[in-house]
Amino acid sequence: MLRRALVVTVIAALVGCQGGDKAAAPGKAATPGAKAAAPETQAGAGAEAADPGLEVAAGDEVEDGPLPPDSDMVFFANDGGLLPLGCFDAKTKKVTGGAACLDRVPEGAKVRLGTPTTTAKRAVTGRIEPLCLSGSGKKVALGVEGLGEGASYVVGVWPPATYRAVALVPEETKSKKATRLGEDLAAQLRAALSRLGAPSGDVEAVQVASVDVDGNGTPDRFFSLVVPDPKNDERYRFSGALWAPDGDIGRAVLVDRSKRKEDVFELRGLVDLDGDGTKELWLRMNFAEGGGDRLVRLRGRKAEPLGRWTCGV
Numbered sequence: 001m002l003r004r005a006l007v008v009t010v011i012a013a014l015v016g017c018q019g020g021d022k023a024a025a026p027g028k029a030a031t032p033g034a035k036a037a038a039p040e041t042q043a044g045a046g047a048e049a050a051d052p053g054l055e056v057a058a059g060d061e062v063e064d065g066p067l068p069p070d071s072d073m074v075f076f077a078n079d080g081g082l083l084p085l086g087c088f089d090a091k092t093k094k095v096t097g098g099a100a101c102l103d104r105v106p107e108g109a110k111v112r113l114g115t116p117t118t119t120a121k122r123a124v125t126g127r128i129e130p131l132c133l134s135g136s137g138k139k140v141a142l143g144v145e146g147l148g149e150g151a152s153y154v155v156g157v158w159p160p161a162t163y164r165a166v167a168l169v170p171e172e173t174k175s176k177k178a179t180r181l182g183e184d185l186a187a188q189l190r191a192a193l194s195r196l197g198a199p200s201g202d203v204e205a206v207q208v209a210s211v212d213v214d215g216n217g218t219p220d221r222f223f224s225l226v227v228p229d230p231k232n233d234e235r236y237r238f239s240g241a242l243w244a245p246d247g248d249i250g251r252a253v254l255v256d257r258s259k260r261k262e263d264v265f266e267l268r269g270l271v272d273l274d275g276d277g278t279k280e281l282w283l284r285m286n287f288a289e290g291g292g293d294r295l296v297r298l299r300g301r302k303a304e305p306l307g308r309w310t311c312g313v
Contacts, residue, residue: 060119060120060121062112062119062160062161062163062164063121063160063161064161065159065160065161065162066161067161067162067164067165067272067275068088068090068162068165068272068273068274068275069088069090069093069274069275069276070090070275071090071159071161071162072087072088072089072090072104072158072159073087073088073157073158073159073162073165073273074086074087074088074101074102074104074105074157074158075087075155075156075157075166075271075273075282075295076111076142076155076156076157076158077154077155077156077268077282077284077293077310078113078147078153078154078155078156079130079131079132079141079310079311080130080131080132080141080147080148081128081129081130081131081141081142081143081144081147082111082141082142082144082147082156083130083140083141083293083310083311084097084098084099084101084102084140084141084142085097085101085282085293085294085295085306085307085310086101086271086273086280086295086306086307087100087101087104087273088273088274088275089104093274095273095274095297095306096306096307097294097295097306097307097308098307098308099140102127102140102142104158105124105142105158107124108123108124109123109124109158109159110122110123110124110158110160111124111142111144111156111157111158111160112156112157112158112160112161112162112163113144113147113151113153113155113156114153114154114155114156114157114163114166114168115151115152115153115154115155115168116168116170116171118151119163120146120151120153121160122144122145122146122147123144123145124142124143124144124158125142125143125144125145126142126143127139127140127141127142127143128141128142128143129141130310130311132290132292132310132311132312133311133312136312142156144156154168154268155168155268155269155282165271165272165273165275166269166270166271167211167269167270167271167279168268168269169209169211169267169268169269169270173207173208173209173267174206174207174266178205178207178208178209179204179205179206179207179208180205181203181204181205185249186202186203188249188250189203189205189223189225189242189249190203191249191250192242192244192249192250192252193225193227193238193242196242196252196254198227198237198238198240198257199227199237199238200227201227201228201229201230201237201238202227202228203225203226203227204225204226204227204228205223205224205225206224206225206226206264206265206266207222207223207224207265207266207267208221208222208223208224209221209222209267210222210247211270211279213243213245213270213278213279213281213298214245214277214278214279214298215277215278216246218246218247219246219247220243220244220245220246220247221243221244221247221249222241222242222243222244222255222267222281223241223242223243223244223252224240224241224264224265224266224267225238225239225240225241225242226238226239226264227239229261234262235260235261235262236258236261236262237261238257238261239257239258239261239262239263239264239265240254240255240256240257240258240265241254241255241256241257241265241267241283242254242255243255243281243298243303245298251301253298253301253302253303254303255281255283255296255303256283256285256296256303256305258285260287262287262288263285263286263287263291264285264286264287265283265284265285265286266283266284266285266286267281267282267283267284268282268283268284268293269282270282271295273295278297278298280295280296280297280298280306281295281296281297281298281303282295283295283296285309285313290311290313291311291313292309292310292311292312292313293309293310293311294306294307294308294309294310295307
């Protein structure tokens with residue numbers, strides 16, 4: 001049954017879109033002997049923010065260097081090629097998204113690749129088709145040396161030092177423990193969904209994560225939620241993502257919702273792309289055939305997508 005399969009197999013859908021790197025789910029690519037910690041912390045599982053830092057492989061530390069707003073930055077998701085999700089121009093102070101960001105990466109440049117536990121700096125080899133658009137002729141991704149070898153890299157940045165502006169969300173935020181909703185929390189989420197115009201019904205969590213997006217010291221909360229349709233196992237009554245500023249579900253913002261009611265959402269990471277202190281959300285939409293990624297900017301009570309979904313979604 002598609003509905004139950006999507007909730008249980010979100011990771012499988014993610015792997016399908018990252019076939020070039022074998023096991024592509026975040027948190028599954030720990031490298032034995034990893035030692036040092038990068039300055040940026042990970043988002044926490046459940047209601048509390050974790051603070052283990054991003055461990056990097058021995059001998060390949062994340063280098064120091066300027067960060068936005070004093071540096072340009074391009075942020076990529078990996079799908080057998082680096083797909084640009086957003087970029088920042090330090091001169092104009094503008095943030096943009098989409099394939100035009102490829103023009104910001106100089107010929108012969110190196111990018112830093114990462115998983116929640118390892119990083120590596122590799123040379124760009126030119127423009128290629130990502131796996132999800134294979135055969136389309138659309139060279140909207142960057143090829144990188146060794147991208148499909150060894151660690152299952154999920155993210156890339158240019159310049160390499162700007163990797164310190166990235167935080168990846170642990171796989172544990174989708175675990176049974178993290179997504180188990182108590183009676184009181186489920187009631188609060190049902191009330192939030194009703195206020196946001198979602199249909200009533202039982203609510204189930206696909207992901208629950210906590211991280212301080214705006215840097216005020218109070219963790220915000222992210223919920224990927226579905227309302228099952230008891231009459232139709234092929235679709236949901238509702239599937240979407242909520243963001244609760246400072247953890248206040250009463251002020252929850254609708255980040256996105258599935259128009260087809262067949263997709264589920266996942267928060268894969270965060271990035272302060274323009275250095276303004278408020279991180280952008282790296283969101284993924286998973287469905288039975290694959291998925292797509294994009295960045296979302298939080299502006300007060302609104303969530304503003306930065307560009308379209310990748311992979312033709």
